[in-house]
Amino acid sequence: MRLAKFVAIALAAWSWALACSGAERPPFAGSVRAEREPAEAGVAGGLQLGDAAVGPTGPCGDQRLPVVENPPNLNFVIDHSASMGDPLDGTTLSKYENARIALSRVLRAVGHRVNYGAAVFPGLSDVTGCEAGEQLVQVGLGDPPSFAREGKNGKKLADLLERLQIAGVKGGTPVSATLVALQAEMSRLVGTTYVVLVTDGAPNCNQEGQCDADACIPNIEGLANCTALVNCCTPSPEDPKANLGCVDDQASVDAVLALAAAGISTYVVGMPGSEAYASVLDSMAVAGGTARAGALKYYAVSDTDALEAALRGIAASLAISCEIPLDYVPDDRSFVNVYFDDMLVQYDPKDGWEWTPDGGLSIRGEACDRLGSGDVLEVQILAGCPTEVK
DSSP: OOOOOOOOOOOOOSOHHHHTTTOOSOOOTTOOHHHHSOSSTTEETTEEOSOSOOOTTSOOOSEEOOBOOOOOEEEEEEEOOGGGGSBOTTSSSBHHHHHHHHHHHHHHHHGGGSEEEEEEESOSSOSSSOOOOEEEEEEEEOOOHHHHHTTOOOHHHHHHHHHHHHHOOOSOOOHHHHHHHHHHHHHTSSSOEEEEEEESSOOOOOTTOOOOGGGBHHHHTTOTTOBTTBOTTSOOSSOTTGGGGBOOHHHHHHHHHHHHHTTEEEEEEEOTTOGGGHHHHHHHHHHTTOOOSSSOOSEEOOSHHHHHHHHHHHHHHHHOOSEEOBSSOOSOGGGEEEEETTEEEOBOTTTSEEEOTTSOEEEOHHHHHHHHTTOOOOEEEEESSOOOBO
16 A cells, blocks of 8 residues: 655745746745745654755755645554574574664654654563563654754654663563554554564464464474474463463454454564464465565565565555645646755656646656655655756
8 A cells, every 4th residue: 555645845945046047937926835834843744844955056946835744654563572582693683683773774764754653562561471562652753854864863763762672572472462452542543554563473472372282382493392292382280371382373363453444554574483483474464454475475584684675665665655646736837846855856757757637746667666765865846947857
């Protein structure tokens, strides 16, 4: 699913005569610039303003065209169970720390285009290790793109990363209980909401769970004495809660289905360690409405780069659309230009941009691919200078 573009638009800071180098046509009558300026510099209902460097040699135009805003809500629900403390192959860091690093890079790049937050599971109380997860950072507007341009973390991202670090790793993998616990809060969010679930194993921790050896995690993973003849998930006086080790497949799928019924789609990302549970993760991805084409329906990642690419691809696909609706259509469309991070995108129905019948903009071909990669921090749509045509 692709949403309406969440675009940051910079306001030109120089006069008409200087910016357009002698263009004779005056600015549009009835400019809405003054009326649309935010009371607080930099924020306008989720739209980031004033971050692009605009000068005589930069983008040309004296009137910004505001787009229709509809930033998606992304809630990253991250496994911080004990197994996430294991080293990730090829690095000296744990899987959890690698997930934290990948998330930081992704949100630094595209966080200004979305509302985002993060939860962890299991919960932080650590009484049993199977408590339902909890929200660490509430879903809300990301940092302005100026931080990404400077290679820095904004206040919100820095806070999220610190909370993830403090949470550490411990306990089991109570996926179903976590999603059930988070649903009410996520359902109250304004706009379209998505869950991005990151885990390195199978869901477990269901107190009602019962299973044969072939669905018992200790047996599946070959723990000592756990064989076809010895079901290590059978409660005993020595281990009355052994059934918490059963794969909690159906309840987890049901929790994802409940989110989907509430209009919340779920993306599933499996880190190393989850391979043996591909069928469960596949079922969750299908239930969440995000199944990928091919044999695996969830995002299976093997290292930090693959994890970052998966998270970045998911976030970019939700936050960035090549169809950009405008709040209004200018009187003269031949005096409008589009810029990616101050770089001109020429009018070109094949590999640039063009007008849509309803007065919006459509980014095409190579320009759309570049925008969808997440590498473009800002899109500026400025009126006042003749359209540059390829």
